[in-house]
Amino acid sequence: MTAPHEQHVDGFGTVRIRPLDPASDADVVHAWVSEERAVFWGMNGLTRTQVAEIYAHMAGLDTHHAHLVTKDGVPAALFQTYEPAADRVGECYDVLPGDLGVHVLLAPPGPDGPRPGWSSALLTVLTTYALRVQGRRRLVADPDVRNTRAIARFERQGFVRGPQVVLPEVDLPDVYLPEKHAQLAFLERTAL
Template identity: 80%
Template structure:
């Protein structure tokens, strides 16, 4: 698949963002979302086939996109982007032109364990792609209010905390999402990339 964004990070390697292939990437994504540490992702207990079907459905949408992120060709993250106005989060805050919603699931640390500064460097690459590569004005994230690690990680990256909200349940033939208490946070392009 064609890379959408490539960026080298001194001391870490080359990060690539490409569209997720729902079938070819299903094994790695299923392993990540099945891990207990990914409980807030909401896919624990799903089979590989169910995970592949969810991402195959997402690939048919113009408003929601899934990406596989690699470092030196090793998968390191699942990165989803979406139009907030076409998502349940859009019912919970005043969506502005140029907003982009994102979800991020990091791969488990490799056999060498976590590398200091890696998540910060990776988030910088992904915000560069989202804000500059996709020409957006603001990113919105909506981690579960209980996911303190993610909330703190986004705050350290410069995201400004917004309100805690309740994302409504979605129950459609192709999509089911339970109600979720989420902590909104925002990153403006001007704050991330001051001129």
């Protein structure tokens, strides 16, 4: 399990990335993944217990990690990292040494509505953490091809579109993932 990472961003606040606690963070994560805006996360309709079980399973893996990201102590994002060679995405592109897969689910806007520059500042911390602190050479994201907002957000962050691929269905005793049409996007460490 990775140690917490903390970074202060002038004009934004303090961002902390820590391992997700499947039990104590379940309420927050379940609320986020249950929203219609999170339909591409694939957990709409799951109970709090089911979400906690999924993240408890992930916590037992050496290749996939879930992190809760806070800004000034308030939950701000769910950040998942994974080894592409140990994931279905690894069947869809040539994995290079130093690659790290990422999934990001931002918290919903607060009562004051959207915050200009907020997602950019937060994603800058996340990509810096994954590339520099984790010592990776390249990040790969695989949003659903229909999730045009996420694709555009990754591109604004400096990711470069790769091919569209079909991630195969996974049907194991502990994990089920339906087939997914994804848009790969890559961010090289040299881009930061």
